[in-house]
Amino acid sequence: MPSPKIQKWSFQKLIHHESVCGFIFSSPFIIGFLLFTILPMLYSLYISFTDFKITAAPLWIGLTNYIRMFTGDPQFLKSIAVTLYFVLVSVPLKLAFALIVAYLLTRKNRLDGFYRSVYYLPSLIGGSVAVTLVWKELFATKGVVNNFLSLFGLKTVFWLGDPAYAMWVLVLLTVWQFGSSMIIFAAGLKQIPVTYYESAQIDGASQLQQFFRITLPCLSPVILFNLVMQTISGFMNFTQAFIISKGTGGPMDSTLFYALYLYKRAFNYFEMGYASAMAWILLIMIAIVTALIFKTSDQWVFYESKEEK
Numbered sequence: 649m650p651s652p653k654i655q656k657w658s659f660q661k662l663i664h665h666e667s668v669c670g671f672i673f674s675s676p677f678i679i680g681f682l683l684f685t686i687l688p689m690l691y692s693l694y695i696s697f698t699d700f701k702i703t704a705a706p707l708w709i710g711l712t713n714y715i716r717m718f719t720g721d722p723q724f725l726k727s728i729a730v731t732l733y734f735v736l737v738s739v740p741l742k743l744a745f746a747l748i749v750a751y752l753l754t755r756k757n758r759l760d761g762f763y764r765s766v767y768y769l770p771s772l773i774g775g776s777v778a779v780t781l782v783w784k785e786l787f788a789t790k791g792v793v794n795n796f797l798s799l800f801g802l803k804t805v806f807w808l809g810d811p812a813y814a815m816w817v818l819v820l821l822t823v824w825q826f827g828s829s830m831i832i833f834a835a836g837l838k839q840i841p842v843t844y845y846e847s848a849q850i851d852g853a854s855q856l857q858q859f860f861r862i863t864l865p866c867l868s869p870v871i872l873f874n875l876v877m878q879t880i881s882g883f884m885n886f887t888q889a890f891i892i893s894k895g896t897g898g899p900m901d902s903t904l905f906y907a908l909y910l911y912k913r914a915f916n917y918f919e920m921g922y923a924s925a926m927a928w929i930l931l932i933m934i935a936i937v938t939a940l941i942f943k944t945s946d947q948w949v950f951y952e953s954k955e956e957k
Contacts, residue, residue: 836870
């Protein structure tokens with residue numbers, strides 16, 4: 649049997665070991681991740697195979713929820729179509745706008761101060777709920793936008809009541825909230841060596857050529873990051889659509905985003921099993937789209953370290 653002295657020495661050695669210290673300091677995160685992420689996910693997966701109305705115990709029904717989505721629920725397919733349309737339109741516009749603004753912010757000109765003040769404004773305002781409420785008032789029938797259009801003799805547009813325009817109001821709102829993407833783009837632009845541009849200028853390259861031949865290739869890893877993050881965010885869009893449409897997804901389901909329809913199934917109809925199944929389908933959709941983006945990135949993302957090999 650080891651002596652107390654040896655036991656004490658072993659314990660001190662164990663407690664001062666790097667891996668033990670790492671586990672001790674990371675244990676709050678690990679415990680929280682297991683309790684509040686992994687376990688709820690596993691329970692959600694189980695619930696997705698049941699008929700669960702909250703007020704009664706879950707009843708196992710196998711794949712019925714999943715089959716019902718694709719064969720007996722037109723609103724489910726409509727919500728997918730609306731979400732895909734929103735992602736395909738809003739994400740490229742948002743990234744392009746953020747890149748242009750970031751490009752202007754990193755260039756020395758007389759309007760530096762103006763750009764920095766105006767383009768940081770959406771980020772300063774913060775709070776997507778507050779911003780959405782302001783946006784809703786701007787595009788109301790008697791809002792600022794219609795009043796401005798009336799100055800040119802244009803008719804009143806029912807921005808939030810016409811299915812043709814309601815989605816574009818949300819797209820504009822998303823594009824306007826480009827602050828986070830712009831900051832990341834600006835940081836990436838500042839990392840591009842100035843010598844690249846100096847060499848290009850000596851060779852007689854125009855500003856446009858420098859942008860497409862130097863800026864975009866060097867910035868492509870940052871574009872990839874922003875593209876993935878904004879695509880995921882687009883798929884999970886909920887708050888803006890909920891407030892603008894008062895939780896209905898209207899007019900005529902034109903703003904029925906996937907996350908909004910999932911919420912309605914869960915908390916309006918209390919179909920927790922069906923909503924859980926929808927949540928897993930959403931996870932799978934995001935995973936597939938993200939995988940496709942990474943798969944195609946080999947064709948358009950430029951890494952200097954890769955070129956040196």
